Amino acid sequence: MIKATGVKSALLTLAVGLPAVSVQAQDLNVLLNGAIEAEHCAYGRGASAIEQAKTEALAEIARAVQSGKVLSIANTYEQMDTASSTWLQQLSDMAQAGYDMRGLRTNTSKPRLEGSDTCVTVSLNKQPLGTASTDSGSWDDAQTTVSVTVVGEGWRDDKQGMSAREVAELDALRRAISQVVGVWLTEQRTQYSNTVSHTNNTSDNFAMNDFVARQLQTKSAGMVKQWQLIDSKQLANNGIEVTIRADVEKQKVELATSHIMQQIGSPRVAVAAPAPLDSELKRWLSQQGVELSDNANLILRAKPRLIERAGTARLDLRVQVTDQAGNVYGEWQNDPALLSLPNGPNALYDLIDVHLALEPQQQALSKQLGDAFMRVVQEGGLVHDVYINSRYLAQPERLSGVLSTLGGAQDVSISNNGEFYKAQLRFSGKTGDLVAALQQSLQPITATELPKAVIANEFTIRFN
Amino acid sequence: MKNTLKIALSLAAVAVLSACQTTQPAQQTQTGQVSNRASNAIIAKSAYRFEDDDIKVPAYFDTQGLANCTFDRSNENDNCPLKKPIVRMYFSGTDVGGEGQGVDALREYDDSQLLKMLENQFAGINRFRIVTRDDSVISEEKQLQLEQQGATSVANRAAERRVLQPDYVVKLDTLRTVKNEGSITGWMDYTLELTAATIDPYTREMLSYPNLGKIRVKSEDVRDRSELKYVMANNRYVSGYRYFDSAHVNAVINDMASRGIDILLTRMLSEMPATAQVLGIKGNQISLDRGQNAGVLPNETMIIFQYSAGFVEPIGVANVNPSRNSAMGEMTLWKDSSLADTISAQAEAGIYRPSNSAKIFAVSVGTPANFLENRT
Known part of the structure; x- marks a missing residue:
């Protein structure tokens, strides 16, 4: 049997x-x-x-x-x-x-x-008796650095003017940081509730560590206190594989990573949804630690629909994370088959309550939000609109070039409606930093001194 | 003498030839009467009233054992005999066409309540797992739970216990007709014909099994003819049965449909008998490896047979009562055969446990004798 x-x-x-x-x-x-x-x-x-x-x-x-x-x-x-x-x-x-x-x-x-x-x-049955042993490794608080042994691969990069060895070493160092970030993130899981859901499974873990490590590499140096070459060997097509042992500074990794995590974890969002869903979503987002602002560039657009049949109603709820320019960063849909209730005036409220109360759906929505925030950072920050009155610009043709050289800015596009030049660009820092940078870098192409910038909202800067 | 012999031989040859010519063609078929009489329920005889000649193995027995079962309802192996198809039931009535006395009232008949009765009755015989179509009760209950237990509890429970996805659709088609007879004093005569189909909703295949045939119920089965009598004068209704009143017509049709469903159930139980393996026999007591979980009903009449090398050999009849996972039965009559004698002698001396090469099974004869009395 x-x-x-x-x-x-x-x-x-x-x-x-x-x-x-x-x-x-x-x-x-x-x-x-x-x-x-x-x-x-x-x-x-x-x-x-x-x-x-x-x-x-x-x-x-x-x-x-x-x-x-x-x-x-x-x-x-x-x-x-x-x-x-x-x-x-x-x-x-x-x-x-x-x-x-x-x-x-x-x-x-x-x-x-x-x-x-x-x-x-x-x-x-009769068998040898012994004791089992386990080993575990963790973030040792007593030490200021973490030593890791990593392997890096590289091929000659003429564009950057780097030799294969340099590329391989950089790759290895990036991996070293990534590894340490991984250890630290595992330790800190509970701290960033918004982003916890990303780090729940292994593949997401790697993606997260790698993402943070890449951000760290572009933002700061000196995380690796010292490193030594342990081994190197030739790869096909003149590539080199190096094995290094690196001592990574814990404190710096901690600081920089938490900064990035905060950036990912808590950008402000606006909620665009019909009542009563908007208030429900706002309540839920506040519980998740997400900051709300009607003027935020990131918008959570939610559309509820009641599916009615034979006196019963089910909820079909779709949520999109977009920015003002219409870029979609994440999407989520509930499971309408979860529950049906008698169709009545309160059915929508009740169904929203139940759907948002379900842990896996909460996690899925939370994950979508987290992913969307991460994508915003990955793509170089939120889109900002800069309006400059035409009369201030002596060389408007150079506007695009100048803005592209701003530190932290990318994806610049320019349009003109006669009176104003409108520049759209992604910027990963604060709006105030962008204003300061603009005032400084635009000087060479302006006809007269720029007036004080008007910050219409978090993502619109005007030089009227 | 020679001539006489020749003649004799020739005569013999002619006789042989003529004998060949007079051979009759094989008679394998015969003319049958197509009946339009009302159907009747066929139920098992009580095991206590069986005689030796009655002990024969009925159709559709299935000797599959429980070895393939995981006993996990939501994830049961396809080869497990306890795995029952998940079905949703539909009751579809064809429109009553034409004009005439009483036709309008008959047309108004609403069969949605019958559907619920059908679901209830079918669930009880445990041949299918039925997904109810009673949305109003279900959603009402969830609403109440939402009020009494809160959203989180309802959400978690709903996520944990998802609605079953049906494998098949069981559809009952009904055909309703009415005719009236008589002139001044006339009577209505209703007929209800029921057929059932099991359909795979994705492939649209109608399964050939279980085949319940056609069930015909006439109004005279449920009402005395005098109850359906009415009096007309000058072509106008005067008194008697209110054939034009849908409430009155509903009452009759409901009874007819209810009778039809009862007959349907008995046919289902014959078409899909309960089978169980005999774990042991002690005296006249038999122990079976499954009970309610395999659809064994109380007071089930079961034929006990040995299954060996593809052959079945009946050894007796038993009256069986189920518990949840097993069943106990009483051998009411041992078959008059050497095999039955050997087994009964061994069982008398202690516990007889069937060997793996000659397993013993029990198969139900059909609807238990007292089923119609107690359950319908």
């Missing part, structure tokens, strides 16, 4: 408070070869009944071993060999001394049916 469980590791749950079930104690046997056998039956059929019978049988064996009962049974066998009686004695002694019997191998027989019960025989 049912598949044979075979030999496998089993937990000898000694003092587990099992739920009161009708498990009948059966025989406990000690065989001549030193194996201890217990038979148990549990009410029901299938895996749960088998598991229950097995657990009870194992507990029975454990009790018998601890109490020394196996020895008294075994003593009656005069013909038992010395190895077997020694093993029983040793097992009993160790169990009494508090030896953790988990991990001992047991055999479970094929289950068989007896009336409404399912029965199994579990046997603990």
